[in-house]
Amino acid sequence: MTQTTTQTKQLNGVDVAALLGAREALEAAPEAANFTWKASSEWKDGVHTRTEINGFFGLGEEQSRAKTFTIDTDHPEVFAAPDLAPTPVELVLSGLAGCLTGGVASVAENRGIKLHSVKATLTGEMNLYGILGIDPAVRNGFDTVRVHFDIDAEASREDIEALVAQSQKRSAVFDIITNPTNVFVSVA
Numbered sequence: 001m002t003q004t005t006t007q008t009k010q011l012n013g014v015d016v017a018a019l020l021g022a023r024e025a026l027e028a029a030p031e032a033a034n035f036t037w038k039a040s041s042e043w044k045d046g047v048h049t050r051t052e053i054n055g056f057f058g059l060g061e062e063q064s065r066a067k068t069f070t071i072d073t074d075h076p077e078v079f080a081a082p083d084l085a086p087t088p089v090e091l092v093l094s095g096l097a098g099c100l101t102g103g104v105a106s107v108a109e110n111r112g113i114k115l116h117s118v119k120a121t122l123t124g125e126m127n128l129y130g131i132l133g134i135d136p137a138v139r140n141g142f143d144t145v146r147v148h149f150d151i152d153a154e155a156s157r158e159d160i161e162a163l164v165a166q167s168q169k170r171s172a173v174f175d176i177i178t179n180p181t182n183v184f185v186s187v188a
Contacts, residue, residue: 014109032059047081048074089142093122096173100147103167113159116152145177 010016026033035058041051054068072085086094097120108115123146130138151160168174 010109011112011114012105012109014106016106016110019106019110029060034058044072046074047079048072048084089124089126092142092177093124093145096145096147096171096177097122099171099173100149100164100167103171104149104151104163107163107166107170108153108155111159111163113163114154116154117150118152119150121148121150122146142177 035056037056039051039053041049043049049072051071051073052068053071055062055064057063071091073088073091074084075081075087076083101118101120104118105115124142125144125146126142127138129135130140149164151163153160153163155163
């Protein structure tokens with residue numbers, strides 16, 4: 001018996017056929033679509049924290065990766081810290097950038113648009129009066145987040161804008177940042 005494999009040429013390195021196959025499989029088994037992402041952190045010193053990411057729950061069972069990812073957070077020297085790593089809020093911007101940019105690549109692949117480059121520049125504006133307890137009327141988080149894309153693709157400006165709009169529409173991190181999320185904190 002000879003097995004034949006058909007490989008679809010990928011324009012941007014995204015396996016859209018696999019993504020669409022996963023979508024069909026999840027539509028047929030909705031309970032498998034419930035995922036729980038996990039991270040565990042440990043305080044190191046000062047405001048330096050190390051977070052490890054490996055296992056998650058999805059497709060109806062616990063999953064693990066071949067590698068554990070480690071992410072450190074700290075604060076800059078202007079906050080009397082050693083500046084060993086990005087701040088947690090910078091990681092939020094990084095998460096948004098990664099989610100939106102990956103979405104642009106996926107949507108472009110699905111629409112048959114060849115990308116040459118995708119660059120995103122993000123800024124998050126915040127007044128420290130909130131987190132420092134100076135003014136209780138000032139929120140602790142970002143007041144404004146701005147995302148600017150510079151995309152070079154074999155597509156019209158309108159098609160590129162549509163890629164970004166669809167990426168935004170399907171981005172989990174964009175949703176997390178722009179909509180209220182229930183967060184429960186407990187102590188052991």
